[in-house]
Amino acid sequence: MSQQLHVHSEQRALRWALFGSIGFIALALAFALLTRSDAILFDGIYSLIAFCVALLTIKVARLAERPDDDHFHFGYTSMEPALNLFKALFILVACTWACVEAIKRLMLGGNPAEYGLATVYGAIATAGCLLVAFLMARAGRQTRSDLVAVESRTWLIDGLLSAAVFAGFLLAWWLEGSAWAHYAPVVDPLLLIGIVIFALPVPLVILRDSMREILWMAPPEPLVTEIEQQLLATLAEVACDRVEVRVTKRGRNTYLLVHVVVSEDFRLESVSELDAIRRRSDAVLRAWRPEIVMDMLFVRDASLAD
Numbered sequence: 001m002s003q004q005l006h007v008h009s010e011q012r013a014l015r016w017a018l019f020g021s022i023g024f025i026a027l028a029l030a031f032a033l034l035t036r037s038d039a040i041l042f043d044g045i046y047s048l049i050a051f052c053v054a055l056l057t058i059k060v061a062r063l064a065e066r067p068d069d070d071h072f073h074f075g076y077t078s079m080e081p082a083l084n085l086f087k088a089l090f091i092l093v094a095c096t097w098a099c100v101e102a103i104k105r106l107m108l109g110g111n112p113a114e115y116g117l118a119t120v121y122g123a124i125a126t127a128g129c130l131l132v133a134f135l136m137a138r139a140g141r142q143t144r145s146d147l148v149a150v151e152s153r154t155w156l157i158d159g160l161l162s163a164a165v166f167a168g169f170l171l172a173w174w175l176e177g178s179a180w181a182h183y184a185p186v187v188d189p190l191l192l193i194g195i196v197i198f199a200l201p202v203p204l205v206i207l208r209d210s211m212r213e214i215l216w217m218a219p220p221e222p223l224v225t226e227i228e229q230q231l232l233a234t235l236a237e238v239a240c241d242r243v244e245v246r247v248t249k250r251g252r253n254t255y256l257l258v259h260v261v262v263s264e265d266f267r268l269e270s271v272s273e274l275d276a277i278r279r280r281s282d283a284v285l286r287a288w289r290p291e292i293v294m295d296m297l298f299v300r301d302a303s304l305a306d
Helices: 003-035 038-064 079-107 115-143 146-176 181-199 201-214 221-234 271-288
Strands: 240-250 253-262 292-299
Touching: 003 038, 003 115, 003 146, 038 079, 038 115, 038 146, 038 181, 079 146, 079 181, 079 201, 115 146, 146 181, 146 201, 181 201, 201 240, 221 240, 221 253, 221 271, 253 271, 271 292
Parallel strands: 253 292
Antiparallel strands: 240 253
């Protein structure tokens, strides 16, 4: 995928996420007023968070495509993990607030709601959110964009939350017409608590991955090993004693700092030969993973590679 097409596809996916958020905010808040349901209100607040972050995401995605300048010598890609960290913290705060409010409501005897209308909302919201999550996930694979991938996970959480709301309100609707009608009011706060507990792992994973990138930690070991294998294959004809590879991931880019410790019998007629080695390795790696950015240094003293 060309760089221009990549940017266009990423921006288009993020705009769809933005429009989807607007629609679901209106849907959730309208049904929250009609049904008096805290669970639906939280779903609307979650969509509002997604909308606010989507605005920032589109801006950051544009910045990330800029070249380096006097202020950001390594480009703007470091803004991507920072945004994902902010997004994860925002979701965690919303989940904590919702759980506390649900516990308070439960202690007061529950929250009666219009369960018939709530089931209608649950069905519409579940289908819509899962559709957007699927489309965003596909766009994320095509563009290799962390921003789009995180958006798809955010929509997946929202779809699963809506599915839980739908199932819970079906149960409450049935309880209202049964001998256990007095249990129906506790369904809404219990449902909200369950939703929060179910949703928490995803922002925690996003938080962990974002912290790894912000702290310049290495990617997961299997990826580092695979990168090393691909790189060493491109250097098979170079007379060297050792190749030291350091890898870190910042947003959409994976950075490699490579030290090639050449052997005694390494012969060089011009610096252009080193350029050719690096270009060959860079071309092979970028054909495999286009997000790779590599610096390659040639040294004879092995201590300079440590």
